[in-house]
Amino acid sequence: MITFTEKGKGITVLVIENKAARAEISLYGGNVLSWSPTGEKEVLFKSAKSFFEPGKTIRGGIPVCFPWFGPNQADPKSPPHGFARTSLWRLASVCETPKDTTVILELESNAETKAKWPHEFILTLEVSIGKKLAVTLTTANTGKADFGVTTALHTYFSIGDIKKTSVGGFDKCAYIDRIGEKTIRQQTGDVRISGETDRVYLSGKKCTINDNKKERTIIIESDSFPDTVIWNPWIEKAKAIVDLEDDEYRRFICVEAGSVLENVIMVKGDSSVSQTMTLSLA
Numbered sequence: 001m002i003t004f005t006e007k008g009k010g011i012t013v014l015v016i017e018n019k020a021a022r023a024e025i026s027l028y029g030g031n032v033l034s035w036s037p038t039g040e041k042e043v044l045f046k047s048a049k050s051f052f053e054p055g056k057t058i059r060g061g062i063p064v065c066f067p068w069f070g071p072n073q074a075d076p077k078s079p080p081h082g083f084a085r086t087s088l089w090r091l092a093s094v095c096e097t098p099k100d101t102t103v104i105l106e107l108e109s110n111a112e113t114k115a116k117w118p119h120e121f122i123l124t125l126e127v128s129i130g131k132k133l134a135v136t137l138t139t140a141n142t143g144k145a146d147f148g149v150t151t152a153l154h155t156y157f158s159i160g161d162i163k164k165t166s167v168g169g170f171d172k173c174a175y176i177d178r179i180g181e182k183t184i185r186q187q188t189g190d191v192r193i194s195g196e197t198d199r200v201y202l203s204g205k206k207c208t209i210n211d212n213k214k215e216r217t218i219i220i221e222s223d224s225f226p227d228t229v230i231w232n233p234w235i236e237k238a239k240a241i242v243d244l245e246d247d248e249y250r251r252f253i254c255v256e257a258g259s260v261l262e263n264v265i266m267v268k269g270d271s272s273v274s275q276t277m278t279l280s281l282a
């Protein structure tokens with residue numbers, strides 16, 4: 001079943017309910033705000049102080065980073081993580097089956113986007129909601145000239161306590177430590193958070209969030225995302241983030257399937273590239 005509700009200042013949200021799960025998707029930003037498989041606790045985190053108003057980013061769910069991740073190298077004054085997460089997407093289709101519900105949203109280039117980024121595109125977000133959550137981001141280059149993008153599904157995961165959480169799957173994997181001087185390091189064992197953490201693991205393979213407080217494991221699988229970003233602001237940075245409660249840093253971790261920094265995805269004219277992230281509970 002699909003119903004519509006409103007959050008904040010006129011933000012339209014789809015509520016999807018089927019036998020296997022419940023989810024919410026905001027048309028503003030194309031953000032999957034919530035996903036909870038039936039009988040399970042919410043998997044995604046949303047800040048209690050998140051804005052839900054045009055022009056402001058949503059602090060939580062799955063923000064879509066497009067057409068650049070992080071600062072825009074070409075124009076440092078542009079908003080970080082691009083404009084897709086602060087644009088109004090259109091609902092293209094809904095398909096319900098006995099097992100799941102698939103919602104497709106689209107964001108098409110227009111004069112406003114071209115003023116920020118001079119290319120023609122149709123960005124599609126296909127979200128399949130069931131026992132698993134599959135999110136596919138397709139970048140279609142509807143112009144003739146090739147273009148390059150960096151992208152990420154900047155997913156906020158709800159956890160019981162950051163101090164009792166680890167991320168498995170990156171043992172011996174190289175990563176870029178973005179705190180202070182950018183440094184290349186190698187991971188040993190599981191990733192544990194004990195301070196501000198902002199890392200790009202040079203791997204998009206399967207990883208797990210081991211939440212020892214909630215006693216659950218979240219499985220993240222991705223296809224065509226070569227990187228995984230792990231971020232937690234920790235204490236001091238959390239205090240400086242206006243749309244985050246001071247202590248909320250303990251209850252979320254961002255594990256983001258992405259193609260970021262040097263991993264630019266080239267999309268030829270009149271062609272498209274699809275990237276998928278799939279979430280499930282062990």
Ligand code: TA6
Pocket residue numbers: 057070080081154198229230231254256
């Ligand atoms: O994905 C990690 C990161 O790039 C961090 O550097 C931090 O800036 C985070 O994203 C949050 O960015 P936002 O613009 O949503 O506050």
